[in-house]
Amino acid sequence: xxxxxxxxxxxxxxxxxxxxxxxTLPTGQLTALLGPSGGGKTxxxxxxxxxxxxxxxxxxxxxxxATRLPVQKRNxxxxxxxxxxxxxxxxxxxxxFGLEIRKTPRADIKRRVDxxxxxxxxxxxxxxxxxxxxxxxxxxxxxxxxxxxxxxxxLLDEPFGALDAKVRKELRDWxxxxxxxxxxxxxxxxxxxxxxxxxxxxxxVVNDGRxxxxxxxxxxxxAPASDFVMRFLGDVTTLGGHAIxxxxxxxxxxxxxxxxxxxxxxxxxxxxFEVRLTVHTLDGEEVLVQLTRTHARSLRLEEGxxxxxxxxxxxxxxxRAAALSGSS
Amino acid sequence: MTYVLRVVVVAYLFLLVAWPxxxxxxxxxxxxxxxxxxxxxxPDMQSALRLTAIAAVVATVINTVFGVGVSxxxxxxxxxxxxxVSALLDLPLSVSPIVVGLALVLVYGGRNGWLGPSLESAxxxxxxxxxxxxxATAFVSLPLVIREVVPVLHELGxxxxxxxxxxxxxxxxxxxxxxxxxxxxAVVYGVVLTLARSLGEFGAVKVVSGNVLGSxxxxxxxxxxxxxxxxxxxxxxxAFLLASVSVLAILVVFVLRSREARHH
Amino acid sequence: xxxxxxxxxxxxxxxxxTHDLTRTSGIGLGVTMIWFSLLVLVPLAAVVATAAAGGLxxxxxxISNEQTAAAIKLTVLSAFAVTVVNIVVGTTIxxxxxxxxxxxxxLLELVIDIPxxxxxxxAGLVLVSLYGxxxxxxxxxxxxxxxxxxxxxFVTLPFVVRTVQPVLEQLDxxxxxxxxxxxxxxxxxxxxxxxxxxxxxxxxxxxxxxxxAVGEYGSLVLLSGNLPFRSEVTSVRILAAIENDNRSSAAAxxxxxxxxxxxxxxxxxxxxxxxxxxx
Numbered sequence: 055x056x057x058x059x060x061x062x063x064x065x066x067x068x069x070x071x072x073x074x075x076x077x078t079l080p081t082g083q084l085t086a087l088l089g090p091s092g093g094g095k096t097x098x099x100x101x102x103x104x105x106x107x108x109x110x111x112x113x114x115x116x117x118x119x120a121t122r123l124p125v126q127k128r129n130x131x132x133x134x135x136x137x138x139x140x141x142x143x144x145x146x147x148x149x150x151f152g153l154e155i156r157k158t159p160r161a162d163i164k165r166r167v168d169x170x171x172x173x174x175x176x177x178x179x180x181x182x183x184x185x186x187x188x189x190x191x192x193x194x195x196x197x198x199x200x201x202x203x204x205x206x207x208x209l210l211d212e213p214f215g216a217l218d219a220k221v222r223k224e225l226r227d228w229x230x231x232x233x234x235x236x237x238x239x240x241x242x243x244x245x246x247x248x249x250x251x252x253x254x255x256x257x258x259v260v261n262d263g264r265x266x267x268x269x270x271x272x273x274x275x276x277a278p279a280s281d282f283v284m285r286f287l288g289d290v291t292t293l294g295g296h297a298i299x300x301x302x303x304x305x306x307x308x309x310x311x312x313x314x315x316x317x318x319x320x321x322x323x324x325x326x327f328e329v330r331l332t333v334h335t336l337d338g339e340e341v342l343v344q345l346t347r348t349h350a351r352s353l354r355l356e357e358g359x360x361x362x363x364x365x366x367x368x369x370x371x372x373x374r375a376a377a378l379s380g381s382s
Numbered sequence: 383m384t385y386v387l388r389v390v391v392v393a394y395l396f397l398l399v400a401w402p403x404x405x406x407x408x409x410x411x412x413x414x415x416x417x418x419x420x421x422x423x424x425p426d427m428q429s430a431l432r433l434t435a436i437a438a439v440v441a442t443v444i445n446t447v448f449g450v451g452v453s454x455x456x457x458x459x460x461x462x463x464x465x466x467v468s469a470l471l472d473l474p475l476s477v478s479p480i481v482v483g484l485a486l487v488l489v490y491g492g493r494n495g496w497l498g499p500s501l502e503s504a505x506x507x508x509x510x511x512x513x514x515x516x517x518a519t520a521f522v523s524l525p526l527v528i529r530e531v532v533p534v535l536h537e538l539g540x541x542x543x544x545x546x547x548x549x550x551x552x553x554x555x556x557x558x559x560x561x562x563x564x565x566x567x568a569v570v571y572g573v574v575l576t577l578a579r580s581l582g583e584f585g586a587v588k589v590v591s592g593n594v595l596g597s598x599x600x601x602x603x604x605x606x607x608x609x610x611x612x613x614x615x616x617x618x619x620x621a622f623l624l625a626s627v628s629v630l631a632i633l634v635v636f637v638l639r640s641r642e643a644r645h646h
Numbered sequence: 647x648x649x650x651x652x653x654x655x656x657x658x659x660x661x662x663x664t665h666d667l668t669r670t671s672g673i674g675l676g677v678t679m680i681w682f683s684l685l686v687l688v689p690l691a692a693v694v695a696t697a698a699a700g701g702l703x704x705x706x707x708x709i710s711n712e713q714t715a716a717a718i719k720l721t722v723l724s725a726f727a728v729t730v731v732n733i734v735v736g737t738t739i740x741x742x743x744x745x746x747x748x749x750x751x752x753l754l755e756l757v758i759d760i761p762x763x764x765x766x767x768x769a770g771l772v773l774v775s776l777y778g779x780x781x782x783x784x785x786x787x788x789x790x791x792x793x794x795x796x797x798x799x800f801v802t803l804p805f806v807v808r809t810v811q812p813v814l815e816q817l818d819x820x821x822x823x824x825x826x827x828x829x830x831x832x833x834x835x836x837x838x839x840x841x842x843x844x845x846x847x848x849x850x851x852x853x854x855x856x857x858x859a860v861g862e863y864g865s866l867v868l869l870s871g872n873l874p875f876r877s878e879v880t881s882v883r884i885l886a887a888i889e890n891d892n893r894s895s896a897a898a899x900x901x902x903x904x905x906x907x908x909x910x911x912x913x914x915x916x917x918x919x920x921x922x923x924x925x
Contacts, residue, residue, distance in 0.1 A: 105544055125547045132548035138541035142563045151559075152549035196545075203549060383832070384746055391742045392754065394735060397776075398800055399757050405775035405782075406768070452678050454671075461665040461675060467682075474686060475854065476907045478861025479766075480881040481900040484888055485689030488696055488897065496692055521685055553670060575763070582765025584864035585881065589888060602767045602864070609771065609868055621768040628763035636756055 056081035056239040057102060057207060062111035064097055071097045073263045075111070079256075082237045084230070086250035089260040090286070095243045096211055098260060102241065103209050104128045116206050131200030131238075135212040137192040139184035145195050146171065146180040152203035170198040173232075190221040197229075201238070210242035214249065226253055247287045251275065259283050276370055284372055291342040293335075293363060295373070301344040302369030305331070306362045307353055314362035317341065322350075322357055333361060403625065409614075410622040417619040427604060427620070434601040437512065437587075438580035441519035445576050449527025450569060454561075456528075457535040474524045482521050483589020486514060510592035515600065518586035523579040527572030534568040535561075567642055571635050578631035582624060693904070696897035708898035713874050714883045718899075720794060721880040722906065725859035728798040732855045733848055736806025743807070744814045762804045766864025769800055773869050789871035794879055797866050798859040805858065806851035813847040814840075846918040853914035857907040 057079040064072040072094045079085050087095040100106040102113055104125035112121040120128050140148050146167050153163045171177045174194040176187075184192055193213060200208060213229070214222040230253050233240055244250050250257050251271040259266040259274065259282075267279040278284035284297060291300045294315055306314065317335035324330075329350035331343040341363055355361070365371050410417055421427050455461075456468055474482070490508035491498045501508060508514045542564065546556040562569075584602040591598040599607075601620055609617035667675060697705055709718065743755065761769060773796060777787040787793050817840065825835040863881035870877040880903055887896035 103548060105548070125544075126550045126552060129550075130548060132545065134541050134545060136541060138545035140542055140545070140560060142566075151546065151551075155550045155555060199545075199549070387738055387742050388746055388748060391735075391739050395739070395754060395757050398803065399760050402772040402776040402800075403760060403764070406772055409775060448678055448681060451674050452682075455675050455678065459665070459667055459671055459675075461667055467679070470687070471682075473690070476857035476861070476911065477690070478863060478881050478884070478900070478903055480863050480884045480888075481693060481861060481903060482689075484884060484893075484896055484900050485693045487888070488692035488893065489689045496688070517685060521689075524686065553668070578763040582763070582768065584765060584767045584867075585885075589885065602765050605765075605767045605771065606867055617771060621765075621771045624765045625768050625772075628765065628768075629760060632756060632759040632763045636752075636759070640752075 056083075056116055057241070058112075058114040059098070059102065060112045060114070062098070062101060062108045062113070064094075064101065064106065064108050070263050072101070072108070075263075075265060077258060077265065077268070079239065079241060081116070081239050083255045084233045084240045084253065085242075086254035086257045087241060087243045087260055088247060088250040088257050088286070089245065089266075091245055093261045094263040095245075095260040099209050099211055099241060099243050102207070103130050103132050105132070129203065129206050131203065131205035131208040133193070133196050133200050133208070133210040133213050135215045137184070137189075137196045137216075139192050139196060141184055144181050144183060145176060145187070148184065148195055149199045149202050151199060156203065166202060170202055173201075174198045188221075189217050190225060193217065193225065197232075201236070205238065208238050208240045210240070212243050212245070215244075222249075229253060251287070259286065261286075278370065278372065281372065284370070289342070289344070292339055293341050293365065294337070294339075296365075297372040298365055298369055300330070300342040302366045302371075303341070303343045304364050304366045305343055305345060305353060305355070306364075307355075307359065309362050311362070311364040314364040315339070315341070316360065316362055319355055319357055319359045319361060322355060329355070331355065331361075333363060335363065403629075406618060406621055406625055409618040412615070417615045418622065421616060421619045421623070426599075427601075429597070430599045430601050430604045431623075433512070433515070433597075433599070434581055437515045437519045437600065438577055440516050441523060441580045442573060442576045444516075444520050445524055446527050446569065446573055448524075449572060449576075450531060450562075450565075453528050453531040453535055454557075457532060458540070471525050471528055474521055479518075479522060479583065479585025480589060482518060482586040486517055486521070486586070486590050490514060490517070509590050510598060512598070514590035515587050515598065518590045519580045519583050522583050522586055523576045526576045526579060527569065530568040530572035530575070531565055534565050538564050567638060570638065574631045574635050578628045581627055690904070693897050693900050696894055697901035700894040700898060704894055705898045705901070708887075708895040709902050711895075713878070714880075714899060716875045717878045717880050717883045718902065720791060720878070721860055724791075724794045724798055724879075725856050727795060728802055728859050729852050729856045731799065732802055732806045733852050736803075736851060736855075737810055737844065737848060740807045740811040740814055743811060758804050758807050761800050761802075766801065766862070767867060769865040770797065770868040773797060773800060773865070778869070788869050789873060789877060791877050793870040793877055794866060797869050798862055801862055801865050802855040802858050805855040806848060809847045809851035809854070810844055813844055817843055842921065845921045849914040849918045849921075853911045856910045856914075860906055860910075861903055 057077075059075055059077040059079075062072055062075040063070075075098060087099060089095045097106060101108050102115075104120065104123060104127075108121070112119060114120065115128060115130075125132075140151065143151070149167045149170055150163050153166060158166075167180075168177070171180055174197060176191060176194055176198065179187060179191065179195075184195065187195065193216075197210075197213075210229075214225050217225065226249055229242075242254075251274075254271060256268065257271055257274050258268050261282055267274060267283045269277075274283060275287055278287065281297060284290055289300050290297050291303075292298070293303060294313075304311070304314075309316070315335045315337060317333040317339075319331055320334050320340075321332040322329060323332075324347065327347055329345050329347050331345070331350075333341045333343060335341060343363065452471065456464065477485075487495065487509055489496045489498065490501065492502045492507060492509055493499070495509070498508060506513070508517065538561075542560050543556050546560045551559065582602060583600075584606075587600050588603060588606075591600065591603065601624060605617050605620045605624070608614075608620065700708070709715065739754075739758065743751065743758075764772070773793075774788055776783065777785050777793070777796060779786060779788060781787075787796050821839055822835050825839045826832075830838065861881060862879065863885070866872070866877075866879055866882070870879070872878050872882050880899060884896050884899045884903075887893070887899065
């Protein structure tokens with residue numbers, strides 16, 4: 055087991071950042087720490103790295119108790135949200151930094167830096183200063199810098215958070231491919247559920263300083279352990295007093311399924327390939343429904359139409375906690 | 383309106399600063415470079431200039447090491463009393479140079495200062511001697527490095543330092559390889575301003591030096607003495623030398639700053 | 647901006663433990679604080695202690711000496727007048743430097759810093775050459791009470807300019823454009839939108855300017871003639887007391903100077919905070 059976190063707690067004054075976190079992350083796996091900002095996921099990552107000290111608990115990396123080890127001795131690679139590029143050094147010098155600290159022979163440094171720059175497609179920028187790179191390039195440089203020292207684990211703190219949507223998507227795919235090639239144990243923090251679902255082998259949902267659920271992306275999406283996890287991973291609406299995803303609702307223009315809820319289409323909103331309906335049921339619920347534009351067209355849905363709604367087969371449905379009821 | 387303000391500002395600065403300063407130059411060279419040469423050849427003046435240079439350089443070195451250290455502590459650490467310390471560090475800018483001199487005499491005076499007599503019996507004279515002049519100089523220019531470095535350290539943040547640590551760099555390695563190169567220009571500005579201020583200190587030095595010809599007389603004290611002894615030309619010549627250094631200092635900072643601004 | 651403001655402004659919102667010093671930084675803090683105490687704090691404490699040793703009566707008799715009282719009055723009034731001038735002129739200069747563009751503007755930037763870097767004794771000599779007995783302008787300010795005002799004006803020139811300028815540079819011109827689009831005249835925009843944003847910086851600059859003026863000595867030596875009851879400032883009185891080996895009297899006047907500076911700094915700090923809270 056690569057990273058074992060046991061009983062970690064951390065407070066800042068009265069604010070409880072983490073409370074009794076227990077977690078095991080297997081070697082070679084790509085794990086996402088997912089949750090809302092302020093939920094403690096970055097603190098957890100920084101504790102694993104040794105950039106913060108926990109108030110209690112222990113961190114074991116590859117069988118070595120790292121709890122008391124300073125960050126310098128943990129051999130972790132850390133990638134920061136805002137790149138933390140060494141602004142006064144060229145791209146190559148940035149990547150070489152960790153190797154220079156380890157007194158690696160000069161020829162080896164040069165070879166390794168060349169390899170890594172090729173890996174992150176920055177070979178032609180080796181002599182530039184970080185200020186002359188785009189955000190995406192800077193983050194690839196930061197990644198090469200972290201990988202240069204052959205870390206036991208690679209830790210990334212919201213690595214794509216500061217990038218625009220398109221670059222973000224590219225880098226996401228690229229990180230997945232890189233991981234498949236290198237198999238270094240990787241943990242990355244994100245608040246973007248799509249990013250977590252798309253890239254990771256396993257997702258740890260962290261909220262309010264606690265772990266809400268651990269599982270594969272599909273497990274989390276199909277069987278959320280709590281209302282919070284369900285809401286955090288995607289859109290949620292209410293049908294018949296149950297939480298359900300808007301695209302898990304079957305729409306009929308005639309009553310066909312027993313127990314289907316009858317209602318009137320109050321609003322139709324077309325967004326690209328998708329049609330969003332707002333339906334007011336006879337029970338007084340406001341239900342959101344998502345369907346594809348072709349499906350909606352075939353049903354000839356218009357405002358004012360009467361429809362019958364029922365959960366689709368295999369839909370994720372969850373009894374709603376009273377405290378959390380109401381539209382999302 | 384803009385035009386009026388521009389004219390008013392230019393006229394004000396011309397009358398208050400530019401014209402008077404330029405007169406020092408014309409007075410100095412009224413008879414060619416004779417006056418300057420006379421000053422540079424006078425052994426008493428040579429020793430005064432040397433003392434000024436030594437005091438300024440030593441005070442600048444002390445204030446630079448102290449200033450960078452204190453700035454790091456203030457920005458990177460939490461400790462009780464931090465607010466008070468940071469407020470007190472600005473104090474030397476608001477204290478009269480004469481009060482600075484008096485304060486040092488009251489503590490380090492050889493006859494009846496708080497610590498002076500014990501230091502003197504240990505063979506270490508402060509007041510009426512070079513250490514006193516250095517202390518007075520260091521006192522008045524104390525906050526200048528800190529005022530330059532603290533905002534830059536804040537702006538720099540800690541991410542680069544954390545990144546260096548995560549790559550295995552020790553505290554000292556991080557300081558020399560990451561932090562210091564990043565605050566380099568702020569330190570340079572601070573050093574240049576400190577040096578300029580130190581070369582020109584007058585009041586505090588006057589109190590602690592005793593103004594002994596050839597041993598504790600600094601260049602600024604010589605300006606006063608020459609002027610009061612009706613050697614106006616000599617006074618202007620030394621003033622010109624001092625003014626050149628200080629104008630050069632702000633010129634250096636000015637050029638470096640605009641070059642740096644272009645880079646960003 | 648002062649170091650203390652800078653540090654206070656960015657103090658972390660969430661308080662961690664009372665300190666986070668490592669061993670090295672702890673030793674560093676110890677060494678720097680010992681040096682700072684030996685150089686600055688203990689000597690200044692000695693001034694106050696020596697003044698206090700004379701008792702309230704001694705303190706009062708030192709500062710109520712007729713000649714000293716006249717010097718204090720002249721110093722404080724001139725420093726006050728100069729501060730008022732600096733508030734107006736210094737703000738104007740920084741406005742011109744930031745918002746106006748003309749050839750030679752860079753030179754003005756340079757000229758403003760000269761009084762800061764110029765040795766004070768040289769500053770005095772400089773002013774004598776234009777406003778002394780051989781004045782090419784025919785203005786004989788030297789050896790009059792106005793020489794004090796002039797010298798203060800020279801040495802305090804950079805303070806307000808250099809504190810206001812960066813704030814003005816940071817000020818988003820869009821705010822002014824928004825005010826203008828809502829129908830505000832340029833003057834109204836300046837008074838209601840720009841000025842309130844500048845007040846904290848102006849107050850900080852004014853405080854530095856006043857404190858510097860009150861303690862000024864070097865630039866007056868050659869300019870004012872140090873005429874008792876006419877052009878003699880407080881620093882000169884302290885120096886005279888030191889030279890007469892009257893330490894308690896020197897310490898008493900010095901303590902008064904420190905108190906005046908402190909009062910003005912605190913007063914302007916309050917102004918600054920009040921404005922900052924309202925904004």
